[in-house]
Amino acid sequence: MKTTSGVYVRKARIQDVRSIHALLMDCSKQGLLLPRSYNQLYSHLRDFFVVARSQGDGILGCCALSIAWEDLAEIRSLAVAPELRGYGWGRRLAEACLSDAVTLGIYRVFTLTYQASFFERLGFQVVNKDNLPQKVWADCLHCPKFPDCDETAMAIDM
Numbered sequence: 001m002k003t004t005s006g007v008y009v010r011k012a013r014i015q016d017v018r019s020i021h022a023l024l025m026d027c028s029k030q031g032l033l034l035p036r037s038y039n040q041l042y043s044h045l046r047d048f049f050v051v052a053r054s055q056g057d058g059i060l061g062c063c064a065l066s067i068a069w070e071d072l073a074e075i076r077s078l079a080v081a082p083e084l085r086g087y088g089w090g091r092r093l094a095e096a097c098l099s100d101a102v103t104l105g106i107y108r109v110f111t112l113t114y115q116a117s118f119f120e121r122l123g124f125q126v127v128n129k130d131n132l133p134q135k136v137w138a139d140c141l142h143c144p145k146f147p148d149c150d151e152t153a154m155a156i157d158m
Contacts, residue, residue, distance in 0.1 A: 011048070023061070023079050027079040060084050063075060074111060110156075123156050127153050
């Protein structure tokens, strides 16, 4: 039986960027999410929470809360290493981001995802992409799938 003792959720640190990048690239190759460049990760490091080992190096999960507008934030780059999947670490990461949103006074959070059922279990609902503000689409211009986005837009009001 696998155990997940010795791991915890914390804010990301500068030393985590390479591990976050590697995890996101692995998940991107599996078609689970879109890749992020090193530049994007360094620029948005303060947005990230990670699952880290209490002993040793490496990141086993990550998730970011990106502020999109004065009353809207996005959960993005949610990834968990294969050996920790099914133990609730993705949920813990997403909940850390949702808690952060509330702390910041943001009560509407959206995501663009390939994992709609996961976010439904957290209370998100499918929304029409056209109902999201134009500012949201600025990042999409750099996406290799633009303008043919195949992700599901979802949102939660807290």
